[in-house]
Amino acid sequence: MKIGNVEIKNGVFLAPMAGVTDRAFRYMCKKYGAGGMTTEMVSAKAICYGDKKTARLAYIALEERPCGLQLFGSEPDIMARAAASVFDLFSPEFIDVNMGCPAPKIVNNGEGSSLMKNPRLCYEIVKSMKTALDGRCPLTVKIRRGFDKDSINAVEVAKMCEEAGADAIFVHARTREQMYMPPVEYSTIADVKNAVKIPVIGNGDIMCGLDAVNVMKETGCDGVMIGRASQGNPFVFDEINHYLEGKAYTAPTSDEKRKCVKEHISLLVEDKGEYVGVREARKHVAWYIKGLPGSASMRNRVNLCESTKEMMSLIDEAFSTGESF
Ligand SMILES: Cc1cc2nc3c(=O)[nH]c(=O)nc-3n(C[C@H](O)[C@H](O)[C@H](O)COP(=O)(O)O)c2cc1C
Structure with missing residues (x-):
């Protein structure tokens, strides 16, 4: 698929997740088949103030591309x-x-979902960003179904954004009021798809290959965006690609998973240093080992890990026997 003039190998995107989709995570998702990555959300104001920590969040290496950079803010000129x-x-x-x-x-x-309360402001933001970018790269928007059940306006906001020059729309088909609670109203994705000409990518509770096939069939959307299903499971992109291509999928072996977790943690430590990297690795390792026998007690041990060496040997232990710890 194409977003603006940018070719994306497949329509399976990694969703932006603050505190999760850092460089190491994006690299792993690309490795296992995500067609498009996205950074964590980045404050437009902090970028304008030249904040160094924020700039680090926005850095994109060659190996994670194609990658979108997500900005949040509410003032058209700052955006x-x-x-x-x-x-x-x-x-x-x-x-x-x-x-x-x-x-x-x-x-x-x-900011964020609050913008949907003011479709005119959404238009102004997209318009002024498009003007500032002057065709240098495409601009997309990620919306929800609406702010709350009394203001379901995804179609209106999507049309305003398209008119202002947006090149694609990601639709998380829940209201802000729902946060992350069910249900996801996939009919909203279909409604947006029918209302605009630019690509529409569906998002919300797509957990596996079959879900992706069903959402694409049910809504006619051009692609899917995966958030939580990728936590501790970058293989989900490979699975979805297989399903979308109608091919049989074989899940990774325990040894393949072990290698994947170790590579992920090495990259994290390489990027952020051992102190921060190991601490941030704890949640990722906990996601990877979820469901393994004895994972609850293993998680407690992972949370006490202070060094890469200790973390790596726990990972070996977790994936070697598959037995209780
Ligand atoms: C930990 C976490 C952080 C998130 N951070 C962002 C963010 O920075 N920007 C954004 O647009 N959405 C963010 N989201 C929402 C996801 O991009 C996605 O829309 C949502 O999780 C639904 O998709 P899923 O059911 O596949 O997880 C976040 C979600 C989670 C769970």
């Missing part, structure tokens, strides 16, 4: 300046606007 600036600094394949974050500290600032 526009930030878009031009991150393009110059990091050359993402596309820039995405966060119109879906439900976190109170974001919503109370009028």
Whole structure:
């Protein structure tokens, strides 16, 4: 599929997840078949202030591409300046606007999903970012179904964004009010798809290959975006690709999984240093070992890990026998 003038190998995207989709995570998801990656959300204001920590979040290496860089904010001129600036600094394949974050500290600032309460503002933001980018890279938006059950307006916002120049729309088919609670209303994705001409990518509770096939059939969307199903499971992209191509899929062996976790943790430590890397690795390892016999007690041990060496030997232990710890 294509987003603007950028070719994406397949329509299976990694969803932006703050605190999760860092460089190491994106690399692993690409390795196992994601067609498009996305950064964690990045503050447009902090970019404009030249904040170094924020700039680190926005860095994209060659091996994680194609990768979108997601910005959040609410002021059209700041979003526009930030878009031009991150393009110059990091050359993402596309820039995405966060119109879906439900976190109170974001919503109370009028950012994230709060933007959907004001479709005209969504239009202004996209328009000013497009002008600032001047065709240098495509611009996408990630929306929800609406802010709450009394304001279901995904179609209206999608049309406004398309009119303002958006090149694709990611639709998380829940309201902000729902946060991450069921149900996901896939009919909203179909409604948006029928209302706009640009690509529409469906998102929400797509956990496996069969889910992806069903959502694409049910809604007619052009691609799918995967969030939580990829945590501790980058193989989900390979599975989805197989299903979408109608091919038989074989899940990775325990040894393949062990190698994958170790590679992920090595990259994390390489990127962030041992102190931060090992601490951040704890949650990833806990996701990877979920469901293995004895994983609850293993998780407690993982949470006490202080060094890469200790973490690696726990991973070996977890995936060698598959027995209780
Ligand atoms: C830990 C976490 C962090 C998230 N951070 C972001 C974010 O930075 N930007 C964004 O647009 N959505 C964010 N989301 C929402 C996801 O991108 C996605 O829309 C949502 O999880 C639904 O997809 P899923 O059911 O496949 O997980 C986040 C979700 C989770 C679980």
